[in-house]
Amino acid sequence: MCHRPASGPASHRFRSSPTAASRSASRFCASCSADLVNSRTRLVAVTAASNVAGSCPDVRTIAAIAHRAGALCYVDGVHATPHLPIDVARLGADFYVTSAYKWSGPHIAACVAASQTWAGLRPQKLVASSDAVPDRFEFGTPSFELLAGVTAAVDHLAALGGSGTSRRQQLISSMTAIRAYEAYLFAELLDGLADIPGIWLCPAEGLRCPTVSFRLDGQSPAHTAEALGRQNICTFAGDYYAVEYFTALGLRADGGAVRASIYHYNTVAEVRRLATAVRALAT
Ligand SMILES: Cc1ncc(COP(=O)(O)O)c(C=O)c1O
Numbered sequence: 001m002c003h004r005p006a007s008g009p010a011s012h013r014f015r016s017s018p019t020a021a022s023r024s025a026s027r028f029c030a031s032c033s034a035d036l037v038n039s040r041t042r043l044v045a046v047t048a049a050s051n052v053a054g055s056c057p058d059v060r061t062i063a064a065i066a067h068r069a070g071a072l073c074y075v076d077g078v079h080a081t082p083h084l085p086i087d088v089a090r091l092g093a094d095f096y097v098t099s100a101y102k103w104s105g106p107h108i109a110a111c112v113a114a115s116q117t118w119a120g121l122r123p124q125k126l127v128a129s130s131d132a133v134p135d136r137f138e139f140g141t142p143s144f145e146l147l148a149g150v151t152a153a154v155d156h157l158a159a160l161g162g163s164g165t166s167r168r169q170q171l172i173s174s175m176t177a178i179r180a181y182e183a184y185l186f187a188e189l190l191d192g193l194a195d196i197p198g199i200w201l202c203p204a205e206g207l208r209c210p211t212v213s214f215r216l217d218g219q220s221p222a223h224t225a226e227a228l229g230r231q232n233i234c235t236f237a238g239d240y241y242a243v244e245y246f247t248a249l250g251l252r253a254d255g256g257a258v259r260a261s262i263y264h265y266n267t268v269a270e271v272r273r274l275a276t277a278v279r280a281l282a283t
Helices: 020-025 059-068 115-119 144-159 167-194 221-229 243-249 268-282
Strands: 043-047 072-076 095-099 109-112 199-201 211-216 236-238 257-261
Touching (some): 043 059, 144 167, 167 199, 167 211, 167 268, 211 221, 221 236, 221 257, 221 268
Parallel strands (some): 043 072, 072 095
Antiparallel strands (some): 095 109, 211 257
């Protein structure tokens, strides 16, 4: 059960939704990012999927905007990688970062970039450690046990439903099947939450990973998450480090929201149980 303790005075009346002005302040569109990029821009950083609403910005368009200005594009794939088949080159990402613990692996992260991109960068490092690429970006002694865990996690994912002769093909095939299965579960969940009285769902448009954040009228997100936790339903309450997002919505000081995410081991029965539990809490 992952939740934050309830905060704020008990008498505080929790708004379930942001004001219209703060809603529009939190909207994001790919073409808007063109206004933020100019010839002085060196790096454009963007997430491949929001860890609040699951929405996936149009990374290809944003990377193209960055490249036209002579900048590099750094893509945070931490939330997207567990849910989608990823093709870093197709995204146009110069850097793509992912945390293995989000996709069944251990607590270690990887940043993917072309050798020539790494070759142009010089990190602070001890003289004695290797100056080769990519070794100069690594810790002195690699964490071999974690690296073994990464290989095992990739093998696990590739074996889930993957067809093809190479492990890459199997992985893409598995992740494509996972994407379809999670989309089915997520549609069930959104359907179940849609008409609950007093619920507000963080808005999301277009391509989406199976993550939803919500608030219930009159109760703090921490209270909602705690009540779900007592029913062995694991959600998370707060801002989940999306400080700017919840600040723009005017909801950060008010407890953020409750987040529920689906992974490929979830079932339709679990998703329905969550929606039923939220409905009972709302009424
Ligand atoms: C989109 C996104 N970026 C970055 C992070 C941080 O990753 P880590 O926990 O590996 O530091 C998270 C963690 O939840 C995330 O969702």
